[in-house]
Amino acid sequence: MAEAEAAGGKMKQFNGGGGAALEPERGRFPYCVVWTPIPVLTWLFPIIGHMGICTSTGVIRDFAGPYYVSEDNMAFGKPVKYWKLDPTKVYSSSPNAWDTAVHDASEEYKHRMHNLCCDNCHSHVALALNLMRYDNSSSWNMVKLCFLSFLYGKYVSIGGFMKTWLPFVLFLGVILTIVLTLHLR
DSSP: OHHHHHTTSOOOOBOTTSSBOOBGGGTBOTTEEEEEEOTTHHHHOTTOEEEEEEOTTOOEEEEEETTEEEESOOTTSSOSEEEEOOGGGBOOSOTTHHHHHHHHHHHHHTTSOOBTTTBSHHHHHHHHHHHTTBTTOSOOOHHHHHHHHHHHOEESSHHHHHHHHHHHHHHHHHHHHHHHHHHTO
């Protein structure tokens, strides 16, 4: 330990889960579900966006399109929101259960057609969580993930918050202005 401190204190920090620390500026979110807005769709419905799941080292995997799971290159840009999960809630005897589940879900989705409403990025993340039996559950689905991510997700920055909510607020403002203008005539 003293040798590491003597080496200029450049030792990697580790959190309680045993993985590397969050590094949003480098796009590293170990043991996290990450989220980014989808232009136009998120402007109208801010709870809806694009989702990915990260490995223990923070590498982002997301089902980005038909037969394609990207690595560290989310389909709609860098994550603006993350939901930190607890790796101790993985129910498996395998020492590498988290990464294995993320890998297996990604391999499965490399053979699937993308469907905006039924089999999408949220379903990919749900499969990974089901495979690892996160929180002793195998009932993860896209709706559950959408709401839990909305409730427990944290914004990477104020810019991420603005990127998500400003278009929606402006859209509501335009609609409200039109309605009030027409109603007050």
